Amino acid sequence: MNKNARVAILIIFTSLLVFNIFGIQRFPKPEFESGYSQPETQVPSPRGAIFEYLDLAVFIGCLSLISWLVIKKRSRKGVFWLSIFSLLYFGFYRKGCICPVGSLQNISMALFNPEYSLPITAIAFFVLPLGFTLFFGRTFCAGVCPLGAIQDIFAFRPVSLKSWVQSLLGLIPFIYLGLAVLFAATGTDFIVCRYDPFVGFFRHNASFMMFAIGGILLLISVFIARPYCRFLCPYGVLLNLVSRFSKKHLSIAPSKCISCRLCEDACPFGAIDKPTGAKNKEQSNVLVKRLILYCLITPLLMGVCGWTASKYHESFAKVNFKVRLANEIMLSAKTETAQPALEVTTFRASGKAVEKLYAEAARIVDRFYIGSWFLGGFIGLVFGLTLARFTLVQYRTEYTTNKGTCFSCARCVDYCPVKE
Amino acid sequence: MDDKKQIKRREFINTGVRIGIGVGLGAIGVVLSTRTLSGKSVWQIDPAKCVQCGKCATSCVLEQSAVKCVHVIEMCGYCDLCGGYLRPETKELNTAAESQLCPTAAIARKFVEEPFFEYHIIEELCIGCGKCVKGCGAFGNGSLQLQVQHKLCVNCNQCAIARVCPSEAFSRVPATAPYLLKGFENKK
Amino acid sequence: MKQKVIIGFAVLLLLSVVFLISRDLFNSSFKSDENPTEYNIDNLKKIDSALICYKEIMQFDPGMEQVYGISVSENNSIFISGNRQVAIFNSNGTKTKTFTTDSSAHCLITDNNSIYLGIGNHIEHYNLAGEKISSWKAYSENGFITSVAVNKEIVYVADAESKRILKYNTKGELLLEIGQKDTSKGIEGFIIPSPYFEVTFGAYNDLWVVNPGKHRIENYSLSGEHQSSWGVASMQLEGFAGCCNPAHLAVLPTGEFVTYEKGLDRIKIYDPTGKFICVVAGPGSFKGESDFHCTQATLVNDLATDLNGNIYVLDAYNLVRVYAKK
Ligand code: SF4
Ligand code: SF4
Ligand code: SF4
Numbered sequence: 001m002n003k004n005a006r007v008a009i010l011i012i013f014t015s016l017l018v019f020n021i022f023g024i025q026r027f028p029k030p031e032f033e034s035g036y037s038q039p040e041t042q043v044p045s046p047r048g049a050i051f052e053y054l055d056l057a058v059f060i061g062c063l064s065l066i067s068w069l070v071i072k073k074r075s076r077k078g079v080f081w082l083s084i085f086s087l088l089y090f091g092f093y094r095k096g097c098i099c100p101v102g103s104l105q106n107i108s109m110a111l112f113n114p115e116y117s118l119p120i121t122a123i124a125f126f127v128l129p130l131g132f133t134l135f136f137g138r139t140f141c142a143g144v145c146p147l148g149a150i151q152d153i154f155a156f157r158p159v160s161l162k163s164w165v166q167s168l169l170g171l172i173p174f175i176y177l178g179l180a181v182l183f184a185a186t187g188t189d190f191i192v193c194r195y196d197p198f199v200g201f202f203r204h205n206a207s208f209m210m211f212a213i214g215g216i217l218l219l220i221s222v223f224i225a226r227p228y229c230r231f232l233c234p235y236g237v238l239l240n241l242v243s244r245f246s247k248k249h250l251s252i253a254p255s256k257c258i259s260c261r262l263c264e265d266a267c268p269f270g271a272i273d274k275p276t277g278a279k280n281k282e283q284s285n286v287l288v289k290r291l292i293l294y295c296l297i298t299p300l301l302m303g304v305c306g307w308t309a310s311k312y313h314e315s316f317a318k319v320n321f322k323v324r325l326a327n328e329i330m331l332s333a334k335t336e337t338a339q340p341a342l343e344v345t346t347f348r349a350s351g352k353a354v355e356k357l358y359a360e361a362a363r364i365v366d367r368f369y370i371g372s373w374f375l376g377g378f379i380g381l382v383f384g385l386t387l388a389r390f391t392l393v394q395y396r397t398e399y400t401t402n403k404g405t406c407f408s409c410a411r412c413v414d415y416c417p418v419k420e
Numbered sequence: 421m422d423d424k425k426q427i428k429r430r431e432f433i434n435t436g437v438r439i440g441i442g443v444g445l446g447a448i449g450v451v452l453s454t455r456t457l458s459g460k461s462v463w464q465i466d467p468a469k470c471v472q473c474g475k476c477a478t479s480c481v482l483e484q485s486a487v488k489c490v491h492v493i494e495m496c497g498y499c500d501l502c503g504g505y506l507r508p509e510t511k512e513l514n515t516a517a518e519s520q521l522c523p524t525a526a527i528a529r530k531f532v533e534e535p536f537f538e539y540h541i542i543e544e545l546c547i548g549c550g551k552c553v554k555g556c557g558a559f560g561n562g563s564l565q566l567q568v569q570h571k572l573c574v575n576c577n578q579c580a581i582a583r584v585c586p587s588e589a590f591s592r593v594p595a596t597a598p599y600l601l602k603g604f605e606n607k608k
Numbered sequence: 609m610k611q612k613v614i615i616g617f618a619v620l621l622l623l624s625v626v627f628l629i630s631r632d633l634f635n636s637s638f639k640s641d642e643n644p645t646e647y648n649i650d651n652l653k654k655i656d657s658a659l660i661c662y663k664e665i666m667q668f669d670p671g672m673e674q675v676y677g678i679s680v681s682e683n684n685s686i687f688i689s690g691n692r693q694v695a696i697f698n699s700n701g702t703k704t705k706t707f708t709t710d711s712s713a714h715c716l717i718t719d720n721n722s723i724y725l726g727i728g729n730h731i732e733h734y735n736l737a738g739e740k741i742s743s744w745k746a747y748s749e750n751g752f753i754t755s756v757a758v759n760k761e762i763v764y765v766a767d768a769e770s771k772r773i774l775k776y777n778t779k780g781e782l783l784l785e786i787g788q789k790d791t792s793k794g795i796e797g798f799i800i801p802s803p804y805f806e807v808t809f810g811a812y813n814d815l816w817v818v819n820p821g822k823h824r825i826e827n828y829s830l831s832g833e834h835q836s837s838w839g840v841a842s843m844q845l846e847g848f849a850g851c852c853n854p855a856h857l858a859v860l861p862t863g864e865f866v867t868y869e870k871g872l873d874r875i876k877i878y879d880p881t882g883k884f885i886c887v888v889a890g891p892g893s894f895k896g897e898s899d900f901h902c903t904q905a906t907l908v909n910d911l912a913t914d915l916n917g918n919i920y921v922l923d924a925y926n927l928v929r930v931y932a933k934k
C-alpha cells in the first residue's frame with residue numbers, strides 16, 4: 001500500500017477516535033447561575049474494527065510475497081527485508097498482538113468451549129500460516145513472524161548444536177504446546193500470550209520479568225540462533241509437523257546438488273541434513289529391530305507419562321482462578337483465624353452461592369484430569385517418536401533442508417555454487 | 421528401480437497426509453467461523469462488580485495502567501465535601517495536598533459557584549488505583565468509575581488484569597459500545 | 609573448547625528462562641501483597657460501644673418485595689409503602705391491611721386518620737380503608753417527592769427536583785414555597801446532590817428541613833421564615849459524613865433528632881439544639897453493604913418515631929427494626 005495513502009487513512013481515523021457518550025442525568029444538576037455549562041463525559045474509542053481487516057490484508061500480502069521470494073526468487077535479500085518490514089509492522093506498529101502463536105489458544109478455547117466466540121481474525125491468523133506452510137514450507141517463520149524476525153537479527157555468531165542437544169531441547173515446545181492447549185481449553189489462561197518474550201519490546205513496556213526473559217532470549221540468540229522459535233514456540237511445533245508434508249519447499253541447490261559441502265555450515269539453525277553413506281544392509285536389519293522395539297515402547301511411554309501428568313492435574317488446575325478461589329474459600333472456612341484473601345471476601349460480599357462455585361470448580365478440575373491424561377499421553381508419544389527418529393534414517397545423496405526445522409530463511413541458498 | 425518405487429510411495433503418502441491436513445484446517449476454519457463475533461471486541465470493567473482492589477493500577481501489562489478513572493460528570497453532585505476528592509479525616513475542605521485522597525493528585529477541583537465544585541480527572545496522572553472510586557461510591561453519587569481507556573489499552577488477547585481481578589469485573593464487550601459506565605448510554 | 613563453554617552457557621540460560629516461566633505459572637497462591645493505595649474505610653466505621661444508647665427490641669419482615677417509606681401513627685399502627693402497595697401493621701408487626709396504589713410511593717406520612725403518599729411528582733391522599741380521597745396536582749412535571757410532613761391542617765412536601773419545600777392545605781392547594789434561592793436576600797436555597805431531601809415537624813410546631821448538600825438541618829417557622837440551623841460536615845461521629853447527609857431525619861417526642869447517614873450507615877441522636885448525644889445503630893447493624901457501584905446506595909430507606917420514643921428503621925433489605933432506649 002502506498003505510504004501516503006496509509007498516512008491519510010490513519011489521520012482520518014484518528015480524528016474520529018473520540019467517542020461521545022451521553023449521560024443520563026441521574027438527578028437534576030444544580031441550578032448554576034454563573035453561566036457554567038456542564039462538560040460532557042468523553043471517552044476515547046478503541047481502534048476501529050476496520051484496522052483489523054487491514055492487518056489481515058497486510059498479513060496475507062506478506063505471506064504471499066514471502067512464499068514467492070523463497071520458492072521462486074530464492075532471494076535471501078528479499079526475505080531479509082520483508083522480515084524487517086514484518087518486524088516493524090506486526091511487531092512495533094501493531095505491538096505484536098494478535099499473532100498466530102497466540103491464536104492457537106483462541107482456537108483451542110473455542111474448540112472446547114462452545115460458548116466462547118472468537119474474532120474472525122484469530123481464525124485467519126491461525127489457519128493461514130499453516131495453509132501456506134502446507135504448500136511452501138515454513139515461509140511464515142522466514143519473513144512474517146515478528147518474533148522470529150527480532151531473534152534473526154541477533155544471530156551474529158551462531159554455533160551449531162549437537163544433534164542430541166537439539167532433539168532434547170526440541171521437546172520443550174511440545175510440552176509448552178500441550179500446556180497451552182490444556183490451559184486454553186479449560187478456559188484458564190492464555191499462557192503463550194502471558195509469556196510472550198518480545199511483546200514487551202514491541203510495546204516498549206512490560207514488567208521487569210518479561211523484559212528480563214526477552215533480554216535473555218535475545219542474548220542467547222547471538223549464539224544459538226532463534227532460540228524461541230526452535231526451543232519454545234508452540235506454534236512452531238504445528239508448523240514443523242505440517243511443513244514435513246509440504247508440497248514445495250526451499251531447496252539449497254536449484255537443481256542437482258554437487259555435494260561440494262559449501263553449505264554444510266551455512267545454516268545457523270542446524271536444519272541442513274547431510275547426505276548419508278551408502279546403504280548398509282546389515283545395519284539396517286538392526287535398525288528395524290530397534291524400530292519395532294520403540295514402537296512397543298511408545299504406548300508404554302504414553303501410558304506412563306499420562307499417568308504421571310494426571311497425578312499433577314490438581315496443580316495444573318490451581319492455575320485456574322475459580323479453582324483457586326474455591327480452594328481458598330474451603331480453606332478459610334476451616335481455619336477461621338487468618339485474614340482471608342481479598343478474593344475470598346469479595347466473593348462472599350457478592351452474595352453468590354458457594355455451592356455453585358464449588359460445583360463449577362469441581363467441573364474444571366475434572367476437565368483438567370482428563371486433559372492432563374491427554375497432555376501426558378501426547379508428551380509420551382513425542383518422546384517415543386523422537387527416540388524412533390534416531391533409528392529411522394532416510395538415505396540421502398544430497399545436502400537438503402530438513403523440511404521440519406528449516407525456517408526457509410534462504411541463507412544457505414547463497415552458499416550454493418549451483419546457480420541454475 | 422527399487423528406489424524409484426520407494427520415492428513414489430513416499431510421495432503418495434505425503435500427498436495423502438497433505439490433503440488430510442488441508443481438510444482438517446479447512447474444517448477448523450469453517451466450524452469455528454460459525455462462532456465468530458460479529459465485530460471487534462475490547463476489554464472493559466463492569467463498575468458494578470469492581471471492588472477497587474488496586475490491582476488495576478499494578479497488573480496491567482503497560483507500565484502506566486490502561487485503566488483510569490472516568491468522571492461521569494452528569495451523575496456528580498458537585499459537592500464541596502467530595503468523598504472521592506478529600507481524605508476522610510480532613511477538617512478543611514481545600515485543595516491542599518494533604519487533604520487529597522488521590523495518591524497522585526490526579527483530581528482537579530475547580531470552584532464553579534457557591535457551593536459547587538467541578539471535579540475533573542487529569543488522565544496523565546491517574547494510575548487507576550480506584551481510591552477515589554471507592555470514596556465516591558461509599559460517600560457520594562458514584563460518579564467516579566474505573567474504566568479501561570481504549571486510547572491506551574493494547575487490547576491484549578488475554579487481559580492481564582482480568583486474570584487477577586478478584587471480582588471478575590472484566591469482560592470483553594463489543595467495540596461499538598466500549599464503555600460500561602453506570603448511568604450511561606453509548607452513542608456514536 | 610571456547611565454543612563448548614558458549615553453548616553450555618547459552619543452553620543454561622535457555623533452561624533458566626524455562627524455569628522462570630514455569631515457576632511463575634505454577635506459583636498459584638493469591639497474591640495477597642498489600643495494596644499500596646488501599647482506601648480503608650473500616651476504621652471510620654468503628655464506634656465505641658459505650659456511645660450506643662439504644663437497643664433493638666423487635667424486628668419483623670413486612671413481606672413486601674421492596675420497601676420505601678415508613679410512618680407510625682399515634683396509636684402505634686405502622687404504615688409501610690412498597691412496590692405499588694401500602695401495608696398497615698399493628699404494633700406487634702402483624703399485618704392488618706394492605707391496599708394497592710397505581711405507582712410506588714417513595715414516602716408516606718399519616719395524620720392518624722388518613723395517609724399522604726408521595727408518589728413520583730405528586731401527593732395522593734388515602735383514607736385508612738385504602739380508598740383514594742384525592743390526587744394532587746404536581747408542582748413540576750419531573751418532580752420527585754422524597755418526604756412529607758403533616759400537622760392537622762397543613763402538609764409540607766419536600767420536592768428534591770425543584771429543591772423546595774411546598775406547603776399545602778389538606779385539600780391540596782399550594783399555599784407557599786420555601787427555599788427558593790434568592791441571592792439578593794442571601795438565601796442560598798437547598799443543595800440536593802442526590803435524591804435525599806427530608807422535611808419533618810419538630811416538637812414545638814416548627815419545621816425542620818435537611819439541607820443535605822450543606823450537611824445542615826435548618827429550622828423554619830410555619831410561614832417559611834428561616835430561623836436557625838445546625839450541623840457540620842465531618843467524618844467524626846459528631847458531624848455528618850459524605851456528600852449528602854443526613855439522608856433521613858425524624859424527631860422524637862422529646863424534641864431530639866434522629867438522623868441516618870448513608871455511606872457510613874449510622875443512626876444518631878442529637879438534642880434539640882443540635883448537640884450530638886449518642887448512637888442508635890452503627891455500621892454493620894444493617895444487612896448488606898452500601899455502595900453506589902453495587903446499586904445499593906443506602907441500607908436504610910426511612911426512619912420513623914412513635915409517641916413512646918421508639919425508633920423505627922426501615923432496612924433497605926425489607927426489614928423493619930424497632931429500637932428503644934437502653
Ligand atoms: S533456508 Fe537454509 S539456512 Fe535457512 S533455515 Fe533453511 S536450511 Fe537453514
Ligand atoms: S482489578 Fe477488578 S476489582 Fe480490582 S480495581 Fe480493577 S476492576 Fe476493580
Ligand atoms: S485516586 Fe486513583 S483512580 Fe482516582 S484519580 Fe487518583 S489515581 Fe486515579
Ligand code: SF4
Pocket residue numbers: 463479480481482485486487568572573574575576578579580581582
Ligand atoms: S488488555 Fe492489556 S493493556 Fe488493556 S487493560 Fe488489560 S492488560 Fe492493560
